[in-house]
Amino acid sequence: VSTVQVLLGERSYPIRIRPGSLADLGEALVAEFETSHAVVITSKPVAARHFAALESGLLRAGIAFEPLLIPDGERAKTLRVAAGLYDRLIEGGVTRQTLLVGLGGGATCDVAAFVASTLLRGLPLVQVPTTLLAQVDASVGGKSALNHPRGKNLIGTFYQPRLVWIDPDVLATLPPRERRAGLAEIVKVASIWDADFFKWLEENAGAVLGLERDALAHAVARACGIKAEIVGLDERDAGLRALLNFGHTLGHAVEVVNGYRHVRHGEAVALGMVFAARLSERRELAPAGTAARLVALLARVGLATEIADLQAQRPAYLRALAVDKKGADGAIGFVALREIGRAELVRLTADEILPGAV
Numbered sequence: 001v002s003t004v005q006v007l008l009g010e011r012s013y014p015i016r017i018r019p020g021s022l023a024d025l026g027e028a029l030v031a032e033f034e035t036s037h038a039v040v041i042t043s044k045p046v047a048a049r050h051f052a053a054l055e056s057g058l059l060r061a062g063i064a065f066e067p068l069l070i071p072d073g074e075r076a077k078t079l080r081v082a083a084g085l086y087d088r089l090i091e092g093g094v095t096r097q098t099l100l101v102g103l104g105g106g107a108t109c110d111v112a113a114f115v116a117s118t119l120l121r122g123l124p125l126v127q128v129p130t131t132l133l134a135q136v137d138a139s140v141g142g143k144s145a146l147n148h149p150r151g152k153n154l155i156g157t158f159y160q161p162r163l164v165w166i167d168p169d170v171l172a173t174l175p176p177r178e179r180r181a182g183l184a185e186i187v188k189v190a191s192i193w194d195a196d197f198f199k200w201l202e203e204n205a206g207a208v209l210g211l212e213r214d215a216l217a218h219a220v221a222r223a224c225g226i227k228a229e230i231v232g233l234d235e236r237d238a239g240l241r242a243l244l245n246f247g248h249t250l251g252h253a254v255e256v257v258n259g260y261r262h263v264r265h266g267e268a269v270a271l272g273m274v275f276a277a278r279l280s281e282r283r284e285l286a287p288a289g290t291a292a293r294l295v296a297l298l299a300r301v302g303l304a305t306e307i308a309d310l311q312a313q314r315p316a317y318l319r320a321l322a323v324d325k326k327g328a329d330g331a332i333g334f335v336a337l338r339e340i341g342r343a344e345l346v347r348l349t350a351d352e353i354l355p356g357a358v
């Protein structure tokens, strides 16, 4: 059992990580909020696997609740789905005391957070993430997001949940490919922030992937802890939080060039991290051997580390990078590694990131 506190003044909240605890959420809700009514936002595949446990706890605690189903995964992240939830909640007599519970992967959590942050100018929100990625990444930081036809996550708010409830045991039903993709984000926070944790992963990544209880709970707690620390220092994404984009500049480009459908976000981030580590070495920002350690760890997790079509598809990658352009100087904020456990934001042009011939 461990608790990670996300410290954001009056918006602080706990992340509770307890294997086998899904059925205990009801009691916790009664203890932490004086509520007798909750609405659970979830999708069919997740509900089929995990709603029964949650339901038994809510019943036991005497909480009146109602499940609201939304489409599975990314398809739920639309204004239309959000509007449908507003309709059903308003027809159901929502008040500012109605607790919204998001049960599912990062996509479901994003939609639940968006609706909680906007309906009646804010409803209390409890997140119950059920994928490894959502547990270590989407559950910390308070970003809600919907997609626009022109791009992912273009619509959203900052909104902190009141509680995040993580039962790592729910990952037993998660396909191995999704587990590996989630592990990429764990490797990411270790790479930028905590060399000891990186070393621990080098020894224990197999146990985490195999869902060994202690190892998994430790990895989830430490990853949440690192992200919580960074977000606590920079809630509104003004500087430091950009380090969490390590591997994401090229990662996004990999997703765009290959199509979001074909590559999992974590898989793209793994490729992007290796690319970034090699670039850091080439620019003499990181000592030789840094990228090799990252490659070895990711390979142990079963994640691909080489972008096969980078030179052949260079124009497409450059176009994708151009979308990331932020400053007036045409440079891109790129997260470089200084060593394992330490990162730094540097500004590079697309040409410096992807030179014509390497």
Ligand SMILES: NC(=O)c1ccc[n+]([C@@H]2O[C@H](COP(=O)([O-])OP(=O)(O)OC[C@H]3O[C@@H](n4cnc5c(N)ncnc54)[C@H](O)[C@@H]3O)[C@@H](O)[C@H]2O)c1
Binding pocket: 043, 045, 046, 049, 072, 073, 074, 077, 104, 105, 106, 107, 108, 110, 130, 131, 132, 133, 134, 137, 138, 139, 140, 141, 142, 143, 144, 145, 153, 170, 171, 172, 173, 174, 175, 178, 265
């Ligand atoms: N708000 C944030 O800070 C933040 C951070 C990271 C990612 N995200 C968002 O999260 C989304 C990605 O999250 P994701 O990787 O969890 O994908 P996802 O939410 O699309 O879920 C992936 C699949 O896993 C299934 N699933 C969920 N839990 C399961 C379980 N326990 N067993 C079996 N199957 C299960 C779902 O049904 C879905 O089909 C993206 O939309 C991304 O933008 C948000």
Ligand SMILES: [Zn+2]
Binding pocket: 137, 185, 248, 265, 269
């Ligand atoms: Zn990511």
